[in-house]
Amino acid sequence: MSAPVLELVPARATWAHVESGFHVASRAGEFLGYVEQWRDGSFLAFDGRSTPVGRYDTLKEAQRAVLSVPTTPPPDARTRRVTRTLRRAAVVSGVVAGGLALTAGAVAPYL
Secondary structure, eight states, X not given: OOOOOOOOOOOOOEEEEEETTEEEEEETTEEEEEXXXXXXXXXXXXXXXXXXXXXXXXXXXXXXXXXXXXXXXXXOXXXXXXXXXXXXXXXXXXXXXXXXXXXXXXXXXXX
16 A cells, blocks of 8 residues: 655745735745836836836736746755854843943942
8 A cells, every 4th residue: 555645736826906006926825026006007026025026017927027036945954053043142142231231330320
């Protein structure tokens, strides 16, 4: 007896018409970008970080442009570990600085 094979099919992008001239794209809960219509009738496409992708004549062209921008891959284990270490160092530095500030404030009247 063999195990069932799961085939992972990427989720399709969903476009939400938020308000007149403003469309937002998402895929499986991930924000992909948006398209905004300008007064001149053109459409400006933006990626998931609100960086302009381009100006297009039609909504469909702008939507295609948003979906063609590669999404950033999740950070690897090393990057997460370094980030976690740097955050801890920042917290310790803040605690030390706060302690020194409190000590300086307590000692100042006696100087």
